[in-house]
Amino acid sequence: MSDERRPTPKLDDLEKGPWPSFVREMKRAAEGSAMADQLLGVLELSYGDRVGHWKHGGVVGVRGYGAGVIGRYSDVPEQFPEVAQFHTMRVNHPAGWFYKTDALRKVCDIWEKHGSGLTNLHGATGDIILLGMKTESLEPVFAELTENGFDLGGSGSVVRTPSCCVGPARCEWACFDTLALTYDLTQHYQDEIHRPSLPYKFKIKASGCPNDCVAAIARADLSIIGTWRDAIDVDQEAVGTYAADGLDVRATVCDRCPSKCMAWDGTSLDIDNSACVRCMHCINVMPKALRPGLERGACILIGGKAPIVSGAMLSSVLVPFMKLEPPYTELKELIGKILELWGDEGKNRERVGEFIQRVGLGSFLEAIGLEPMPEMVKHPRENPYVFYEEYFEEEK
Amino acid sequence: MAEPVSVDEVAEAMFRMISDAQGVRKLKPNDVSKATIERFGPERCGKGTCKEAIRQLVDSGRCIYTYFGGSYIELPRPEQEPS
Numbered sequence: 067m068s069d070e071r072r073p074t075p076k077l078d079d080l081e082k083g084p085w086p087s088f089v090r091e092m093k094r095a096a097e098g099s100a101m102a103d104q105l106l107g108v109l110e111l112s113y114g115d116r117v118g119h120w121k122h123g124g125v126v127g128v129r130g131y132g133a134g135v136i137g138r139y140s141d142v143p144e145q146f147p148e149v150a151q152f153h154t155m156r157v158n159h160p161a162g163w164f165y166k167t168d169a170l171r172k173v174c175d176i177w178e179k180h181g182s183g184l185t186n187l188h189g190a191t192g193d194i195i196l197l198g199m200k201t202e203s204l205e206p207v208f209a210e211l212t213e214n215g216f217d218l219g220g221s222g223s224v225v226r227t228p229s230c231c232v233g234p235a236r237c238e239w240a241c242f243d244t245l246a247l248t249y250d251l252t253q254h255y256q257d258e259i260h261r262p263s264l265p266y267k268f269k270i271k272a273s274g275c276p277n278d279c280v281a282a283i284a285r286a287d288l289s290i291i292g293t294w295r296d297a298i299d300v301d302q303e304a305v306g307t308y309a310a311d312g313l314d315v316r317a318t319v320c321d322r323c324p325s326k327c328m329a330w331d332g333t334s335l336d337i338d339n340s341a342c343v344r345c346m347h348c349i350n351v352m353p354k355a356l357r358p359g360l361e362r363g364a365c366i367l368i369g370g371k372a373p374i375v376s377g378a379m380l381s382s383v384l385v386p387f388m389k390l391e392p393p394y395t396e397l398k399e400l401i402g403k404i405l406e407l408w409g410d411e412g413k414n415r416e417r418v419g420e421f422i423q424r425v426g427l428g429s430f431l432e433a434i435g436l437e438p439m440p441e442m443v444k445h446p447r448e449n450p451y452v453f454y455e456e457y458f459e460e461e462k
Numbered sequence: 463m464a465e466p467v468s469v470d471e472v473a474e475a476m477f478r479m480i481s482d483a484q485g486v487r488k489l490k491p492n493d494v495s496k497a498t499i500e501r502f503g504p505e506r507c508g509k510g511t512c513k514e515a516i517r518q519l520v521d522s523g524r525c526i527y528t529y530f531g532g533s534y535i536e537l538p539r540p541e542q543e544p545s
Contacts, residue, residue, distance in 0.1 A: 125536075
């Protein structure tokens with residue numbers, strides 16, 4: 067349809083090659099959707115002009131909620147009236163992104179009926195992203211989604227929809243039940259997810275082990291990463307089998323251990339667990355021989371973010387180890403203190419990590435009632451122009 | 463001990479504040495809460511009451527949330543595109 071209606075030479079270039087193409091999908095959607103068809107037109111224009119023809123924000127939303135809809139408007143509405151309004155709707159995903167196929171069909175049916183028919187499952191936070199709808203369709207879509215057991219996710223200055231890895235549902239390394247925690251937090255923070263009350267967005271992500279499959283450390287303001295505090299569970303016989311099968315245990319496992327906490331003498335793997343940093347490398351290489359310890363929980367980190375207003379940041383340790391079992395009182399109390407402090411003192415569009423940088427970690431810890439710990443140190447002081455009196459005295 | 467202020471009363475005070483600011487400056491929900499607590503005093507009006515009051519204003523349609531680079535609370539008005 068789009069090929070007949072308008073030439074799209076620049077977009078056509080992006081259909082070439084063996085891989086799936088977003089242009090191909092848009093063209094398929096355009097066969098039954100005037101919005102998708104005109105989206106192709108806007109995109110072709112954008113490639114020609116080398117400028118995006120979109121702006122976002124505004125007054126749109128569903129009644130009672132301040133989140134879940136991202137207003138999006140074309141700045142060339144006269145040329146492409148069908149996409150003059152092209153709002154995005156975020157739908158709260160289930161923990162671990164588990165869907166029954168008919169649930170997805172239902173969402174797609176609703177979206178084909180009211181929207182452009184385009185989706186880019188899933189967004190950075192994890193919500194189902196439904197792309198392109200007119201303002202008049204917001205309430206009908208919301209009504210149909212809720213009738214089918216879905217709710218909107220977070221957007222704007224709210225607690226964003228919590229997300230997690232597949233956890234114990236599909237992974238043997240999960241040190242806590244990421245799915246149960248995420249579901250619980252989603253229920254607990256309903257008000258904060260739907261009604262903006264914070265200086266800026268606040269993302270919570272949970273990974274079941276230090277492999278951090280949802281990249282919580284890089285993408286969440288509050289990263290909850292599974293870990294253990296006792297010794298790595300070692301099956302020496304299985305280590306021997308790996309070695310017998312040709313694995314160079316010393317070179318591949320011991321020499322690549324970041325803290326050099328293990329040694330292999332050809333018959334036994336010796337681990338100094340006090341020096342282990344729980345990186346998971348050895349476990350990933352020899353999954354049949356090594357397992358996380360039995361005393362499992364999570365490390366709570368704070369301050370991660372992608373570069374939007376200012377640069378990217380990785381989360382850093384706030385609580386080295388926390389047991390995570392329902393009703394998660396300790397974690398919720400901690401989050402409550404953080405949200406209250408940052409909510410009161412944070413500047414507009416200042417993420418919590420930036421807030422901590424501004425006020426200083428010491429002040430932040432004092433305000434939320436945590437004692438400083440060595441694990442909170444991101445890295446050793448590295449400024450060579452900082453001197454300490456005691457060093458001078460030693461040199462004398 | 464000071465008599466706590468009711469959610470309805472807080473909502474009315476917030477509504478007046480939001481009305482006065484309409485078209486002059488945008489208020490974040492948290493700004494409205496802070497100003498309200500300051501006005502009534504923390505012993506009479508807490509964050510929970512403010513949260514309830516904002517919810518009442520938005521659920522009733524007297525106020526709406528908007529997004530212009532940040533989330534704000536305003537009086538309902540015709541759809542407006544961001545600049």
